[in-house]
Amino acid sequence: MSPNADSHSQSTLCVHADDPLNTLPASADGEITDVAPALHVSTTYRFNKDPEKLVEAKDCDLFTNRDTHIYSRETTPNTTRLEAILSSICGGRALCYSSGLSATFAAYTYLKPKKVSIGGGYHGTHGVLSIQHRLTGVTKIPLDCPAEDLSPGDVIHIETPFNPTGEAYDLQYYADKAHSRGAFLVVDSTFGPPGLQDPFKHGADLVMHSGTKYFGGHSDLLCGVLVASPQREDWFKGLWMDRMDLGSVMGNMESWLTVRSLRTLELRVTRQSRNADKIVDWLDKGMNDSSIDDDEGKAASDVSLIKPHVTKLYHASLQARDPSNAWLPIQMPNGYGPVFALHLATPEMARRFPSYLELFHHATSLGGVESLVEWRAMSDETIDRRLVRFSIGVEDVEDLIEDIRGALRKLEAWNKEQERGQK
Template sequence: MSGDADGLAPKHIETLLAHGGGAIDAASGGVVPPIQPATTFARGDDYQPLAPGRIYGRDDMPLYAQLEGVLAELEGVRGALTFPSGMAAIAAVMRAVPNGGAIVAQSGIYWGTTVWLRKHCARSGVRLVEVDATDANILEHAIAEARPGLVLVETPSNPWLGIVDLKRAATAAHAVGALLAVDSTAATPIHSRPASFGADIVLHSATKSLNGHSDVLAGVVASDAIDAEWWTAIRAERREAGAVLGPFETWLFLRGLRTLALRVERASANAVAIASFLNSHEAVERVLYPGLADHPGHDIAVQQMTNGFGSLMSFCIKGGARDALAVAGALKVIVRATSLGGVESLIEHRHTIEAGVTDMPENLLRLSVGIEHVDDLIGDLEQALSQIA
């Protein structure tokens, strides 16, 4: 790590993050890395690049290597690629499945992924099999029958908070020669490292917790298989198609990562307390959160997640859409907005967004818990729920 007189590498993720993977600027001594906005790089009179490897501002931008190095180390893998959004990262991986191939995908995941996958597979001649991957037996059967090139799961899932047994999913995928891709956006590497359970590819919408400040769109693809043909193809496609982050977004992303451990720890602790509060409230029908002992995936979550269970949950109000919207409308601290993983708590009535596309219940509210004081958040929920209790 830059600045370490003994040349010792950090032993803990928190230290790696706080130092931004070695953020000291060698040219100025600044403890924050510089932004290089250039789109092209000069050559000398011998026509060689003045800075080796720097030619054009796609993935030649200096800060990419630093950011992607931190991301790879976070996931415990050899490589990471950044993209201009989470969906761009997912699309890059899904396009690696050739026409005529097959994808087995978890049902009940982020609706944007589901909608895009259905359209992409229909126009590309890829067979798409959607299954409840939280049931390992169902997933194993689907994989064995479809013999896909790729299996996509999301754990915890958004907004159902379903938990997938990653070891069994990896075993089933590898038995038929498939890759297992895991969208770990809701978990973050602080809570789970899917590659350690056999995942070949780890995906993130870095717009969410990784950046954590609701001011950057970004995505991540990470893997240990950086010598594989499919990884080389994804990397080449990113460069040739120009699906890259801009320099300012890259800088902001790295800035956000430096507080990831603290933010996730606080938000997750808040979420546990809020889930317990909601679970005992008379106006709440059920709470979906893997940190609760009565969650159907709790035991697997305990095995796969460390330091908490994340900041995302959903809960169903007793009643219908009118009651759910009344609760959301009465909130004073928690913000009514889409997305998740930011420092501010956000709530969303998902049926309003997904009506006609999924079977989202009208009484479900998705809550992304932030880093505010937990008493303020519980107090806000309590007064809002009193409107219908």
């Protein structure tokens, strides 16, 4: 029996959903015996040696009767494996692209909405929409626009959890709003990979991921993914044809690396998310004095470190504490994601803080096994300059907390020096 989503859990599918591809093409026969998939680098593939078995292009249905790869802008062994695994864990047919933004571009090229209702979120997505505006005249309207402003074929674009704060949006609410007007819900689920949330359960029509983040998971590849909902099977075919002509396919090496990475997706993401929840909880207690009675006075000193420096904290786990957000634990039943953000008291503190950390790399991006921190003003000119974004990795959470403690101590010392200098 082939592993499938009805009989196997996500962690099993990540390791076995591509098992049925362990066969050679019909032209060669037999079984591939490699346990670790081979890396195929060819751009072109030999046709069948038997002239009787050649299927002419005019008789070839790309989606049903092809038994071989032809040219790597169409399919390759590595991307086919990757798409088999992603389709099984994402709950719809998946297509891979050369990057997250090329997937977003492909989505809007195919859907061609007249209006896109969108909030803030990743600035690159807005860059894609301004190119689309040049091409098609599409306009952006606010996320909280009245439903009446949407027409059939328009799109509500939701990024959840949301870059850079890691806060979440209620998908079902926006799905209902879009569908009430014949519009579609497109979800950028980069911050909530499979295992943390399934946007199709909450009405999404098309799901996009920057696979560069959690699917890759090791900060060493670019990847974009689109998944059409099972109700939009026809979109899959259209997107597939568009991708062949746009040429925005994933490279062989990157696809092979992503298959390698997906084997551990669940282990990585659940641990990273649990680590983030713990760090956010620790910071929140420090901001609100509630750990003051802890043992050995350590918690009290944490309060004196955190409270004067951290002025705001953002993460879906904090939103989930509010009873009016009862939808959130339903949408994200296994954790609230490894990314969160905070404000330090001044932009100058936010500029210095990342350099005081030892374990966290000061770098943009997220989703890798290593923890990253970013003074967000480095890559987003629209953002509050006090904002620092964290992407939590798989390290021991107590080591990460100790690292943040150490950095806050250095910030405190720097701040005192500044105050002394001003006297």
